[in-house]
Amino acid sequence: MNICVFCSAADLDDRYVLPARRFAELMGEGGHALVWGGSDTGLMKVMADGVQQAGGKLIGVSVEFLAHKARAGADEMVVTKDLAERKAQMLARADAIVVMVGGMGTLDEATEILELRKHGLHTKPVVLLNTAGFYDGLQEQFRRMESEGFLPMPLVDLVFFAADGAGALAYLAERAGDGA
Template structure:
C-alpha cells in the first residue's frame, strides 16, 4: 500500500517523534511505501528514516523551492513546480492518507484532502494521527460541523482519528483496497 503522510518538516519533541518512529516502522515492516513531502528535516526525516530502516520504500514529492532540502537516497523523488501540484501528486500516488502533526502547510493539506473526499473526488481512507492530543480541537470542530449539518457525509466516513500508529495502521489495512 502507498501511504501518503502529511507532516511537519520542523524538529519536534519526543511526544511527536516517538509516535512517528513507531508508525514509520509499521509502514516499513508491512512492506508499504511512504509517499511524503520528500524533506530531509524534522518529522519528515524521522518518518523517512524509520520507513527505510525497517525495509519500506520511499517516494518523495518535493517542490522546486524546497528541492535543496530533498532527501537524496529516496527510491523515487519527484520535484513539482508548486505546492498545489505537490498536493495533487501526493494524493494521486497514495492508496491511503495519514495526517500527522504539523503547522499551516499540514493543516492546509489535511483540509484539502478532506474537502476532496467530501465531494467524492477520492474514496481513500484518511487518518488523523492524533499524537499527544494534537488534533483534539480539530476533532471537536469537525464534530460540531457534523452536528450542525455542515458535513454532507458522516464524519466517520470522512476521517478516522487514531491515537497511535498501531491504530492508524489497523484502520488502513482494514479500509484500504482498490480505489
C-alpha cells in the first residue's frame, strides 16, 4: 500500500520522534511505500529513514521553493511548482492518508484532504495519528461539528483517530480488505 504521510519537517521532542520512528519501521516491514513531502529534515526525515531502513519504498513530492531540502536517494522524487500541486500529487500517488503531528502546513493538508473526502472527491481512508494526544482538541472540535450538523457524513466515515502507528496500520489494513 502507498501511504501518504503528512507530518512536520521540524525537529521535535522524543515523545513525537520515537513513535514516528516505530510507525516508519512498521510501514517498511509491512512492505508499504511512504508518500511524503520529500524533505530530509525533521519528522519527515525520521519517517523516510525508518521506512527505507525497514525495506519500504520512498516516494517524495517536494515543491520548488523547498527542493534544496529534498532527500537524495528516494525511489522517486517529484518536484512541483507550488503547495497545491504538491498536495494533489501526494493524494494521487496514495492508497491511504495518515496525518501525523505538525504545524500549519500539516493542518492545511489534513483539512484539504478531509474536505475532498467529505465531497466524495476521493474515498481513500484518512487517519489522524494522535501521538501523545496531539489531536485531542481537533477530535473534540470534529465531534462538535458532527453533533451540530456541520458534517454531511458521520465522523467515523470521514476520519479515524489512531493512538499509535500499529493502530493506524491495522485500521488501514481493515479498510483495504473492504476495498478502500
